[in-house]
Amino acid sequence: MRVPKYYTYKLRLLSFIDGAAAGTMLPTERELAEEFGTSRTTVRQALAELVAEGRLDRVQGRGTFVAAPKLVHVRQLTSFSEDLGDRDTRSELIGLGDEPADAATAGHLGLEPGATVQRIERVRRVGDEPLAHETARLPGALAVTADELAVTGSLYRALRDRHGVSICGADDEVETALATPDEARLLGTEVGQPLLVVHRTAWDASGRTVEWTRSVFRGDRFRFQARVGSRPAGDRAPAAG
Amino acid sequence: MRVPKYYTYKLRLLSFIDGAAAGTMLPTERELAEEFGTSRTTVRQALAELVAEGRLDRVQGRGTFVAAPKLVHVRQLTSFSEDLGDRDTRSELIGLGDEPADAATAGHLGLEPGATVQRIERVRRVGDEPLAHETARLPGALAVTADELAVTGSLYRALRDRHGVSICGADDEVETALATPDEARLLGTEVGQPLLVVHRTAWDASGRTVEWTRSVFRGDRFRFQARVGSRPAGDRAPAAG
DNA sequence: GTCTAAGATTGGCATAGACCAATTTGGTTT
DNA sequence: AAACCAAATTGGTCTATGCCAATCTTAGAC
Numbered sequence: 001m002r003v004p005k006y007y008t009y010k011l012r013l014l015s016f017i018d019g020a021a022a023g024t025m026l027p028t029e030r031e032l033a034e035e036f037g038t039s040r041t042t043v044r045q046a047l048a049e050l051v052a053e054g055r056l057d058r059v060q061g062r063g064t065f066v067a068a069p070k071l072v073h074v075r076q077l078t079s080f081s082e083d084l085g086d087r088d089t090r091s092e093l094i095g096l097g098d099e100p101a102d103a104a105t106a107g108h109l110g111l112e113p114g115a116t117v118q119r120i121e122r123v124r125r126v127g128d129e130p131l132a133h134e135t136a137r138l139p140g141a142l143a144v145t146a147d148e149l150a151v152t153g154s155l156y157r158a159l160r161d162r163h164g165v166s167i168c169g170a171d172d173e174v175e176t177a178l179a180t181p182d183e184a185r186l187l188g189t190e191v192g193q194p195l196l197v198v199h200r201t202a203w204d205a206s207g208r209t210v211e212w213t214r215s216v217f218r219g220d221r222f223r224f225q226a227r228v229g230s231r232p233a234g235d236r237a238p239a240a241g
Numbered sequence: 242m243r244v245p246k247y248y249t250y251k252l253r254l255l256s257f258i259d260g261a262a263a264g265t266m267l268p269t270e271r272e273l274a275e276e277f278g279t280s281r282t283t284v285r286q287a288l289a290e291l292v293a294e295g296r297l298d299r300v301q302g303r304g305t306f307v308a309a310p311k312l313v314h315v316r317q318l319t320s321f322s323e324d325l326g327d328r329d330t331r332s333e334l335i336g337l338g339d340e341p342a343d344a345a346t347a348g349h350l351g352l353e354p355g356a357t358v359q360r361i362e363r364v365r366r367v368g369d370e371p372l373a374h375e376t377a378r379l380p381g382a383l384a385v386t387a388d389e390l391a392v393t394g395s396l397y398r399a400l401r402d403r404h405g406v407s408i409c410g411a412d413d414e415v416e417t418a419l420a421t422p423d424e425a426r427l428l429g430t431e432v433g434q435p436l437l438v439v440h441r442t443a444w445d446a447s448g449r450t451v452e453w454t455r456s457v458f459r460g461d462r463f464r465f466q467a468r469v470g471s472r473p474a475g476d477r478a479p480a481a482g
Numbered sequence: 483g484t485c486t487a488a489g490a491t492t493g494g495c496a497t498a499g500a501c502c503a504a505t506t507t508g509g510t511t512t
Numbered sequence: 513a514a515a516c517c518a519a520a521t522t523g524g525t526c527t528a529t530g531c532c533a534a535t536c537t538t539a540g541a542c
Contacts (some may be wrong), residue, residue: 003422004432004495028522039497044523049419049433060523070416174415174469175311175462176435177291178530181244189244192290194417194435194460204500207472219417219435226413226467245525270490280527285493301493302535431494 009036010046017055022068026056029064051196054220070223071126091153095121095135096146105137108201108212116140120155123186131221133186136213154212165210170202174224179214186219194219250277251287258296258307260328266298267305295461312367312462332394335427336362336376337387346378349442349453357381361396364427372462374427377454396452406451411443415465418457426457435460 009032016026026032029047033040049063050056056065088112098116106113117137124132136155138144142165148158159165177197184191196219202211250273257267267273270288274281288305291297298308339357347354358378365373377396379385383406389399400406418438425432437460443452458465 006495007422007432030522038497041498042496045496047523052435053417053419058523059505060503061521063505063522153282169472171472172469174437174465174467175463176294176417176437178294178435181248191248194293194419196415196417203472222416224415226415226469228411228413228467230467247525273491280529282528283526286526288493299493300535301533302491303490304535 005038005078006042006045009043010049012036013046013050014055017050017066020066022066024066026064026066039227051190052220053065054218056213067220071131071221086105090125091151092123092125092148093120093149094123095119096149098140098143101137105212108140109137115160118143120144129221130186130188132215132217133183134213134215138209138211139209141211153196165204167202167210168205170200171225172226173199176219183216187216189220196222196224198224208209244281246279247283247286250284251278251398252288253277254287258291261307263307263309265307267307269304281329292431293461294421295459311464312372319430330394331366332390333364333366334362334387334390336360336363337386337390338379342378346453350378350380350450352380359384359392361385370462371427371429373456373458374417375451375456379452380450383451406445407448408443408451411441411452413465413467414440417460427454427463428457430459430461437465439465 013026013032027035029040029043032047036043047056047058049138051058054070055067056064058064065180069218097119099119100114101109101111101117103113104183105117108116109117109173111117120134120138122134122138123130123137138159142159142163143177144155144158144162148162149155156167159167175197177195178185179189179191179195181191183189183195184193187195196217197219198213199213199214200213200215201209202213203209242295254267254273268276270281270284271350273284273288277284288297288299292299295311297305298306299305313350314372315383338360340360342350342352344354345359346352347356350358358381358424360373361377362419362450363375363377365375370423379400385396385399385403390396400408418436420423420428420430420432420434420436422432424430424436425434428436437458439453439454439456439458441452441456442450443454444450
């Protein structure tokens with residue numbers, strides 16, 4: 001198999017990254033091009049893939065830096081606020097209101113197209129870093145208020161407290177996508193960067209769908225975790241990989 | 242937010258794709274560059290993203306074509322052979338043998354580094370199309386044979402039939418990655434294309450880890466599905482989105 | 483008809499450079 | 513010391529171009 005030239009430079013850069021602490025600055029693109037005896041374009045292609053993989057961060061005017069390791073997102077019928085444990089998580093409400101259901105929304109929620117649904121649009125953060133953009137849609141009868149969401153940041157708690165509805169199952173579909181300009185802006189990344197897109201359909205004890213949510217995560221920062229079955233205690237715990 | 246020029250061309254191409262049948266050929270890169278009044282490099286960037294998203298297929302010497310829609314991969318403690326239902330699935334064994342556990346493998350399987358583990362390396366296909374590359378690692382005591390795997394193509398069935406071990410839970414971690422030259426060759430895609438990488442740790446009723454598997458899927462062809470909780474019957478089923 | 487070889491077509495890879503935008507730096511002014 | 517401004521630095525985008533590799537087409541030989 002032919003190996004593109006840029007790929008060999010990527011491997012050389014990777015060995016440097018592996019031996020360096022997060023935050024270490026790399027030489028400039030122009031310096032690397034000279035050092036490798038190639039063009040800046042080719043160096044940029046290698047750098048671009050390492051950025052897409054979350055190994056490097058680039059800032060215009062500053063330079064290129066070794067990135068911190070990925071976070072793990074645990075998502076087992078928990079709300080986002082519970083996912084990341086004791087980390088400093090915040091949730092910014094950027095949209096809340098009623099709208100008529102389009103075909104896809106109606107299909108997933110089991111409603112007629114045009115029925116009223118509530119759209120809840122939020123940006124999730126860990127510390128200052130934006131990590132996810134979520135758009136949830138609920139049947140109009142299950143609408144919640146901004147205040148209820150603000151208390152704990154948990155949609156599931158708001159549903160339980162206001163409507164007595166408890167989520168008892170969910171279906172997540174995970175796929176890759178590339179950041180649109182809007183998504184790049186909200187997530188603090190660049191247009192065209194790989195994302196993880198999760199579509200969640202959640203239902204209550206009666207099987208009624210109570211939530212359909214599209215969540216977009218930065219692929220270079222996140223890992224999606226799904227667990228099936230509970231693990232008995234007393235086993236030898238797996239270590240980090 | 243500034244929108245790169247290539248992105249506007251991407252949107253124009255997307256509207257063409259949406260109105261065309263799978264297999265429809267697009268104009269050549271050189272023609273598009275002239276039509277848009279830009280350089281071939283810029284057109285290629287727009288095309289590259291559409292390929293990464295699974296909307297286009299490109300073949301050197303042939304042309305650029307509208308791609309077929311994504312497949313959905315159901316993966317809920319089922320084996321691959323059960324995942325895709327009645328589709329024509331095959332599994333090609335490309336590696337089987339014992340090896341000493343490296344640190345990561347030992348950690349995940351709960352063994353001492355250097356302990357013997359069995360490596361099972363397979364390429365999964367639907368029809369002729371390669372869709373996943375899986376490398377499973379089992380504790381040496383739970384090794385299976387090529388014959389046992391060949392019967393149904395199911396590792397879980399082989400484990401049950403030979404060792405009386407039933408999988409009762411698993412933990413999947415999903416992240417994005419970019420195809421290496423080796424992965425690109427095995428999956429029939431291009432170096433640098435986005436992939437979905439799934440690390441599965443599966444355990445039996447006693448909580449003992451019996452499998453640690455790394456699966457690599459083409460991000461442009463696959464969706465990963467995880468379901469938590471069983472859904473009562475009689476609800477209104479969600480339609481396709 | 484079938485096979486083969488040469489040429490044309492098309493995407494893949496790489497180069498060199500121009501200009502823009504964000505940031506930092508360092509000197510000047512207040 | 514603080515505020516400000518201009519220059520240098522660095523990554524971001526785009527152009528124009530050349531050659532390579534895979535594929536298809538066509539003409540010719542048998």
